[in-house]
Structure formats: structure tokens, C-alpha cells
Amino acid sequence: MSSYNLVFLVLSLLNVSLCQEDTVTATVAEGQLRGKVAKTVNGVTYYSFQGIPYAKPPTGKLRFKNPEPVDPWEGIRDALEEGYICPQYGMVMNANNDISGEEDCLFVNVYTLSLESNSENPNATMVWIHGGAYQTGSGNIESARPDFLLEQGVNVVTLNYRLSALGFLSTGDDVIPGNFGLKDQVLALKWVQTNIAQFGGSPSKITIFGQSAGGASIHYQVISPLAKGLFQGAIAESGSALGSTVYETPAKARQRTIRLCQALDLDSDNSTEILEYLQTMFTEDIIQTVTYSLTAEQSIRESVHFRPTSEENSSGDQQFITDEPINLLAAGIFNDVPFISGTVTDEGMVMLMEIQGDSSKLETFNNNMAYMIPENLNVDIDSDEGKELGEKIRSFYVNGRNLTQDTHARDELPHTMFEYGTVKHVQMQAKLAKSPVYQYYFTFKGSSSTVKHFQDNDYSAVGHGEELKYLFYDPRQNYSTGSPEQITSDRIVKLWTNFAKTGNPTPDDDAVLENVTWSPATDEEHNYLEIGSDLSLKQDLQPSRMEFWEEEYETYDSWPQ
Incomplete structure (x- = not known):
């Protein structure tokens, strides 16, 4: 050989x-x-x-x-x-x-x-x-x-x-x-x-x-x-x-x-x-x-x-x-099991980017803001009441203005249309469940925004799915030790895994979690944890916007009361 x-x-x-x-x-x-x-x-x-x-x-x-x-x-x-x-x-x-x-x-x-x-x-x-x-x-x-x-x-x-x-x-x-x-x-x-x-x-x-x-x-x-x-x-x-x-x-x-x-x-x-x-x-x-x-x-x-x-x-x-x-x-x-549910700050940004990137669609929305009406609201968008509600949405969210192609105009889209279902089901389950129901609001804006990546400009927002790059390892992200991004990742991973192990996201004092206690929502107290640069327990997420949609769903008999 x-x-x-x-x-x-x-x-x-x-x-x-x-x-x-x-x-x-x-x-x-x-x-x-x-x-x-x-x-x-x-x-x-x-x-x-x-x-x-x-x-x-x-x-x-x-x-x-x-x-x-x-x-x-x-x-x-x-x-x-x-x-x-x-x-x-x-x-x-x-x-x-x-x-x-x-x-x-x-x-x-x-x-x-x-x-x-x-x-x-x-x-x-x-x-x-x-x-x-x-x-x-x-x-x-x-x-x-x-x-x-x-x-x-x-x-x-x-x-x-x-x-x-x-x-x-x-x-x-x-x-x-x-x-x-x-x-x-x-x-x-x-x-x-x-x-x-x-x-x-x-x-x-x-x-x-x-x-x-x-x-x-x-x-x-x-x-x-x-x-x-x-x-x-x-x-x-x-x-x-x-x-x-x-x-x-x-x-x-x-x-x-x-x-x-x-x-x-x-x-x-x-x-x-x-x-x-x-x-x-x-x-x-x-x-x-x-x-x-x-x-x-x-x-x-x-x-x-x-x-x-x-x-x-x-x-x-x-x-x-x-x-x-x-x-x-x-x-x-x-x-009836322990439940966490939440949203991010700019949920509607994905839809806004699609509208702003298509001049024909932008014109369609501006001509009839009824296209902004949630699909599960029982309203014909071509009816008089549909057009009336569309104008009400325009007045409430953008002060009666038209939508524009200004990529910085993130408040032009009613993000709460995406948040309302979450807040509604949290409140309903908190009222009836024996197990705890926790709500969160993810507001942390890191150095690398998903929205910024897709828009290819300097504008950043906390868009739909933003929390995932902190929950899962992404080799494209290189968070330095002690950076706000690394700290945020450590926090959300700890909250989620604590919950998986115990049914409670904050079972003990924990320096990583700033020793915060995440109290569940109840029928009386609409608690939520804001996950931003810090962790803070707050109440009543976006109350004016939630009240706006609650009134519309009641008006059009879309939710049982």
C-alpha cells in the first residue's frame, strides 16, 4: 500500500x-x-x-x-x-x-x-x-x-x-x-x-x-x-x-x-x-x-x-x-393556563411601509380611509357609514390629513388596530381565568431596527417582530457585552424562560430583571410590563385609542358586551 x-x-x-x-x-x-x-x-x-x-x-x-x-x-x-x-x-x-x-x-x-x-x-x-x-x-x-x-x-x-x-x-x-x-x-x-x-x-x-x-x-x-x-x-x-x-x-x-x-x-x-x-x-x-x-x-x-x-x-x-x-x-x-400576551410599539409599520411604497395604494387609501377599518368590524367600506367611519379614523389619527410618503410619519397609521385584539382578549381572560394573565408592551429601540433595515434609510422604529432578534440568536447581530441590546436580550430571554419553568416571569428578585415584579392583569387593574430601556410596570395601555375602538365595536355590534 x-x-x-x-x-x-x-x-x-x-x-x-x-x-x-x-x-x-x-x-x-x-x-x-x-x-x-x-x-x-x-x-x-x-x-x-x-x-x-x-x-x-x-x-x-x-x-x-x-x-x-x-x-x-x-x-x-x-x-x-x-x-x-x-x-x-x-x-x-x-x-x-x-x-x-x-x-x-x-x-x-x-x-x-x-x-x-x-x-x-x-x-x-x-x-x-x-x-x-x-x-x-x-x-x-x-x-x-x-x-x-x-x-x-x-x-x-x-x-x-x-x-x-x-x-x-x-x-x-x-x-x-x-x-x-x-x-x-x-x-x-x-x-x-x-x-x-x-x-x-x-x-x-x-x-x-x-x-x-x-x-x-x-x-x-x-x-x-x-x-x-x-x-x-x-x-x-x-x-x-x-x-x-x-x-x-x-x-x-x-x-x-x-x-x-x-x-x-x-x-x-x-x-x-x-x-x-x-x-x-x-x-x-x-x-x-x-x-x-x-x-x-x-x-x-x-x-x-x-x-x-x-x-x-x-x-x-x-x-x-x-x-x-x-x-x-x-x-x-x-x-385556563398561565398566559403572556403583548405587542410592540409600532405594530402597523409593516402595513405603513407597504402603503407608502405604492403610490397607487396610497391614493386609494387617501380617497377612501374606510380601507383602514378593521376587517372584523361589520362595516361595508363602500357604504356611507363606512366612509363616515373612515373619516373619523382620519380625524382621530392624523388630524384630518392625507397619508403621505414621508417615511418618518410613523404616527400616520393607526397601530392600535393591531393592538386592540390583544388588549381586548387580555382583559376578557383576566376577568374569567383562574390562572394569571400577563401583558407586555415592547418599546426598546435598538441600534439595528428591522424597519430601518427594510426601508434602507436612517429611520428606525419598534416594528412588528422587533423582539424576536433579542429572543433568538441572530448571527447577523453582534451585541457587545453590557450593551443595551445585550441587556434587553438577556431580559426577555429570562422572562420567557422563567415563565416556561414556573408559570411566573418574575418568580424571584433578579438583578438581570431589575428586581421587577410583573403583576398580572386583573379585571380591576389592567397591568402591563413595558420592556424598554428599563422594565417598568404600568397600567392601561393606550387608553384613548382603546376607548376609540371599543366604542366603534359597540356601535357596529361586532363584539358581545
Whole structure:
């Protein structure tokens, strides 16, 4: 054997040895998994298991059906890399509109500090549900790196769920009841309940958390009977089932489905024909046609197209919800667990940027400010009362002026339209729940603003999703030790992980948290924690704006009183 071949053989054997040392195995209910050893940004060792299927691929006859548990497998299944993301059309705020993803996308990713099964002191687990207007996103690590959370001693699980029409299309009856993306989340939570002990976690210490549509999903899981007992805490960031764009009546959901079918050359209102036809369509055709099936009004007003709905016209025991979310909350029908919910200062900035960047859309809004009316307010925007309310909004928020393309005019958009649902559900649950309900308001403006990044100028704001870069590790951010950004990151991570471990974000005095006590909201005291340069407990978030919208919802009989 030549010296070259000998060296090659030795290096090959060494590489095999290293690969074996860098992998670990775990046994779950469906079979064995091979994961890998990794380190956080600060050098803490953890174990990564990615691309674990929790459901059968929702393809063919399983398209537009409730998810089914995955079948067991033989041998050791590699869990070394993430699975496919769910089909989606482009990315939020990205010029690339290519369709990506595969329907075989129902995977979870597990990150854990321990593989000691049935430990006497198991870790709490945080299950992340991503946002993206129910149209984009995934549980992939690029958008939710768990380093900071793991370093506080919790497990982290992320997941994919069906999106857009594939996840939320409905005929408003038994044939296509809808809510498949939310039911995917339920099945993933059942998988976590069954298997988390094999990853050093406790099935009785599970907290679900998410942002935007993920935050709304969290709130939906809180009010769904299907999720009862699957988690012991919930954190909804900038999302609520009472949000103006995340619910649709069965009748409107059916109308949306019929319009999609017409755009796909099926002129039928028969639910069975619709199901059979759509099950034969190419994935790309369905996703791509969604935007072409919108009415002119929808194309201007909507950020979420296919969305959750009530299954009141369906039968069986797999109905996700059977009434409007507001009615369920008013009746006290929700899973009573410790709950955190909140928003950021400039929630509406994403919408404002879109309007300001499109002169045609800007003109449309200025000609009829009724386009600013929340979708769940029962007002026809083309009616006299709609136009009257539009002018009332213009007067209240911008002193009767037109919107402009001035990128510094952040107060031109009624951000509270996005906040109102959160404040409303916090107040309703605080009144009826036995478990604590905590509210926060994230106001910290760091040196690198998400809004500033997308607008490519010097203007900064605390925009939608701003808190995520402090909660998850982002290699593009380089916070120096002791900087305000690093301190803010330490604080929000500590608050969230304290809550996951104990159900209380401030269980003890803690210098990192400035020894603050975060008091829950009650029926009498509308407490909230402002997370800014400092932490401070306050009361009654934006009272004048909340009163404005409360009056309008009462006037148009959109909320039960």
C-alpha cells in the first residue's frame, strides 16, 4: 500500500470516528432517531434532532384532510437536517416570489440539553409556532435559533404546519372543514407530549409561544378544546384570535374557496366536487392562484388570505372551534393556563411601509380611509357609514390629513388596530381565568431596527417582530457585552424562560430583571410590563385609542358586551 493510500485510509477512518462521536440517538414512539451534537453561540453543548415527521404527508387523498399520525419506521432514522418547508409563495418583504416547499412538510425539530429519559428533574420545554400571515415561514433554525433559550436550561421544539389554501381552505361544512394548519399544530403538540421525556423534558412543563400569525395560533390553541391538556403555559407575541385579519366566518370562507376554484377553472359550488378537483391540482397552481382569486377590495386590505374559521357546520369530534373566538372567550370557553400576551410599539409599520411604497395604494387609501377599518368590524367600506367611519379614523389619527410618503410619519397609521385584539382578549381572560394573565408592551429601540433595515434609510422604529432578534440568536447581530441590546436580550430571554419553568416571569428578585415584579392583569387593574430601556410596570395601555375602538365595536355590534 502506498504512503498516499495509507494516509487516505487513516484520515477516512478518523472522519468516520469523528462523525460517530458527533451523533447521538434517541428512541421515540415511532422508532429510533439519529441526531447530532452542537454548541450554542456561547459554547453550551446541546443535542439537535431535526426533520422528525409527526404526521403522514398530507398529499393525495390526505390533502385538505385532518392530519394523521406518522407511521412507525424501522431502523435508525436520520434527524440530522431539517425537512421540507410547507409550500409557500415567496417570502414576507422579499422580492423573490418563487414558490418553494413541498407538501410533505409536517416535521418537528427538537433541541435539548439532555438525553436522560425519565429524569428526576426534567427540563421545561418551549414549543415555537412561527408566524408569516399563515402564508409563509417555517420552524427552521434560520429564523428561530434556540441558543439563548437553551442556555437558560429549557428544551426548544419548533414545527412546520400547512399554510395558505393548503392549510386553511374551507367549504364551511364536513367536506373541507378547514383549520388544517391549526390541527397540524395540535398533532405536533401531541407528539411532544408523547415523546419529550425521551429528550430530558417533562410533558407537564410545556409552554407554547409564537409571534404574529404564530401568536394568533397560540391564542387559538388556548381556546380550542382539541388542545386541552397539551400545554401548561402560553405566550402570544403580537397575535390574537381577536385580530382583525385572522378569522373568517364559514360563509365567507366558502365564498373564498369558490373564488379560488373559479380561478382554477372549476365553476362549481358543490363541496365534494371542489375537494376532488383540488386534490388533483398541482401544488404550485393552488398556491400561485391564491392571490389571483382575491377581490379588488381584498387585494388592497388583506394581509392574510386563507385563515382560521369556525367549524360549527361540521360534525364529529375533531372540530377545532365551533364559534367565533370572541364568543368563546365571552363564555369562558378556553384552556385556563398561565398566559403572556403583548405587542410592540409600532405594530402597523409593516402595513405603513407597504402603503407608502405604492403610490397607487396610497391614493386609494387617501380617497377612501374606510380601507383602514378593521376587517372584523361589520362595516361595508363602500357604504356611507363606512366612509363616515373612515373619516373619523382620519380625524382621530392624523388630524384630518392625507397619508403621505414621508417615511418618518410613523404616527400616520393607526397601530392600535393591531393592538386592540390583544388588549381586548387580555382583559376578557383576566376577568374569567383562574390562572394569571400577563401583558407586555415592547418599546426598546435598538441600534439595528428591522424597519430601518427594510426601508434602507436612517429611520428606525419598534416594528412588528422587533423582539424576536433579542429572543433568538441572530448571527447577523453582534451585541457587545453590557450593551443595551445585550441587556434587553438577556431580559426577555429570562422572562420567557422563567415563565416556561414556573408559570411566573418574575418568580424571584433578579438583578438581570431589575428586581421587577410583573403583576398580572386583573379585571380591576389592567397591568402591563413595558420592556424598554428599563422594565417598568404600568397600567392601561393606550387608553384613548382603546376607548376609540371599543366604542366603534359597540356601535357596529361586532363584539358581545
